[in-house]
Amino acid sequence: MPQWTPKDERQYEHVKESQLDRGKSEDDAQEIAARTVNKQRREEGRTPNKTTQGTGNPNTSLEDRTVDELRNRASQLNIRGRSKMKKEQLVEAIRNAN
Structure with missing residues (x-):
């Protein structure tokens, strides 16, 4: 703690x-x-x-989360190329993976 x-x-x-x-x-x-x-x-x-190690509040829209939070979520979803993606690309990739 x-x-x-x-x-x-x-x-x-x-x-x-x-x-x-x-x-x-x-x-x-x-x-x-x-x-x-x-x-x-x-x-x-x-x-x-x-920087955060979390994926952000699940009640918050993807657009309102930080890039670090989006990358962490993309990592959980095993999205390839996430480290080079811009925020908009991360949002789209996460939505497509769900």
């Missing part, structure tokens, strides 16, 4: 409660809150890994 600051913990609880208020399940709310906090930490440079 990452070393979260008290501010990170407060943000986690706030996001989790917000998601629960919106009708998300406890597990979904926890996952969304943790992803939000970890993304913030990454963007602020407080983690050794500057």
Whole structure:
């Protein structure tokens, strides 16, 4: 588990409660809150890994995900040539693979 600051913990609880208020399940709310906090930490440079290892929120459209997230998803789908693809090409290849 990452070393979260008290501010990170407060943000986690706030996001989790917000998601629960919106009708998300406890597990979904926890996952969304943790992803939000970890993304913030990454963007602020407080983690050794500057890029995501995830595939992005599955409820987010492919166009709204980062290229790194799309490449990670393409990797899961074993799409060849993904490292040289542009974002639009990745989106199309992922859609065709599903």
